[in-house]
Amino acid sequence: MAAPTILAFGSAEMQQRYLRPLFACTEIWCQLFSEPGAGSDLAGVATRAVPDGDEWVVDGQKVWTSGAHNADFAILPARTDTSVPKHAGMTYFVVDMTDPGVEVRPLRQITGEAEFNEVFLSGVRVHDRNRVGAVGEGWKVATTTLNNERVAIGAGNDREAGQIGLVTERWRTDPSVRTPGTHTELMRWWVETEVTRLAGERLRQGLEAGQPGPESSAMKLAFAQQAQQVSGFALELAPEEGLTYHDWTMVRPEGGSFLGHGPGYRYLRAKGNSIEGGTSEIMRNVIAERVLGLPPDHRPDKGIAFKDVPR
Template identity: 80%
Template sequence: MDNARDLRERVDDLLFQHDPGRLSTEEFLGARFDAGLAWVHFPEGLGGLGLPRELNAIVEERLAEAGAPAPDASRNGIGLGMAAPTLLAFGTEEQQRRYLRPLFTCEEIWCQLFSEPGAGSDLAAVATRAVPDGDTWVVDGQKVWTSGAHNAQRAILVARTDVHVPKHAGLSYFVVDMSDPGLDVRPLRQITGEAEFNEVFLSGVRVPDADRIGAVGEGWKVATTTLNNERVAIGAGADREAGQIGLVARRWREEPELRTAAAHEELLHWWVESEVTRIAGERVRQQLAAGQPGPESSAMKLAFAQQAQAITGFALELDPDAGLLYDDWTMVRSASASFLGREPGFRYLRAKGNSIEGGTSEIMRNVIAERVLGLPAEQRPDKGVPFNEVPR
């Protein structure tokens, strides 16, 4: 069978039977999911057709040509890029059927309850506790730097379920209903003046055991899959001149008065760096066709953070006055995590967070050194020590 031709016919049939011009975005995306055209590499009945991952590009291209709506990654990037592949890898069939469709249609927005005030770079040190109570778990603790929690209906949570074993072995992974009355979401104001991040307090939050993803004590294994997918989503741009370099290159072409020889040399340098990173990202994406991403995704995330900060700085060097332009310094609670459409001053400030979110650049270097290059590991005095015996 010609999979590519079959896919094109399936897309044409979807468009014929479900006119995107007449349906709401949610209705069309639901029909797309039911047709197996959400993620074609997912199993049948779960938004896919069991085909190779690279064939997704055919679906995306033909739907874009038809002007059909796509899932809003700026609102639900955590759900689409992190929760969905984790559910596919570790979720039960019941969990997959419950969560994947409304996740894809963005009827349910997801957030990530991982980092804590004392456990960010060292995620395995999380202290939020989940204690069994019959067929539910009672969760108490605090999370921080939670993107989009103020708009989310669901969350992926890592919590400690056993303090008597070493830190990596005592974690479990859950899906949390963000409407639980024990959840308190508070904004964290950023240097940009906005508050896309939050701190989240959990007090007696009850999570059914049916919403545990993976086995008890396997939370670190499940979370690693989530984090590797996150780093691919952050760092591996698919299109040439996507992201910050595209904005600068476009302005360079449209405003010749900004051009100087020195600026031209720097622009070429960052254009090449961005293109190298994009091509390397394609290799990482190809790895996904054979399974889950590996530690190489850390290199993509590290390169992305460095380049975003350098290029947004270069954009201000091109036109220093643009750095003084700013829409609004009051605290904004945006529903979108995208800042590419914003003015240069905002992008410059927001890019400072790229070296923290999704894992700090320092931790990315450690992962690359130890797990990619095979260099000796740093000394870890708490390795093999039960969590409740580690000084804190």
């Protein structure tokens, strides 16, 4: 998500410095977007960046930051002008997560793990050369990140990768789960996930010609629905395993894969799929407005300076 954004908006110096280690995973990144008062309404971020010579001083709080505890760098949209409407007053930065002003605290989730964090930014200094895009254009830059995130979450798997592969394998190897009813359900999910996978593949190939557009939201929406339904179906095939749970110890997972976990874990973790990277309701709004051209959602703060919007 950071790499295509830096590729599209970062300076040549920034691309030279960050892209290769990011691609090679020798430097880990996280996404400092959501805040206690700005999740779905991301353009409402209140974390502020104030210029000070060649640097910016950043103060604020972020939340739900996956992997912040392992991250070397972060992408951060921050408020740089409160006198204009919210979308116009943001600027996008790269932040060094080892700065002494960055404090990371774990947040425990329904699986028992703490995959994400709250992050407090207190007087964090960011050099102006780590600004991505022009001052005030942070929303445009952030949209590029979000569209890429939705492709990353929803697309690019091999056939039978993920949840559907696990239940199909169970079907193949365990005759006790085979009934006409489960057969019908398995076939339905197999076909739906395969159609979504192929649509995602087409979207990915289109990326070679440029940045993804709002149609990535449809991919992410379909992926989340299917992950939740298929993980529920997996519990139906293995109810006794679903009722037990491997471990409730709070752990800090290093990677994002659920494949090594049992069906109970996968069922619980899939709940987050319709929230992370934008909720399913917001995906439907994006599809309605930006793909189908339907009338926009109600926006009471439209055209009002950020400082005048009640918070």
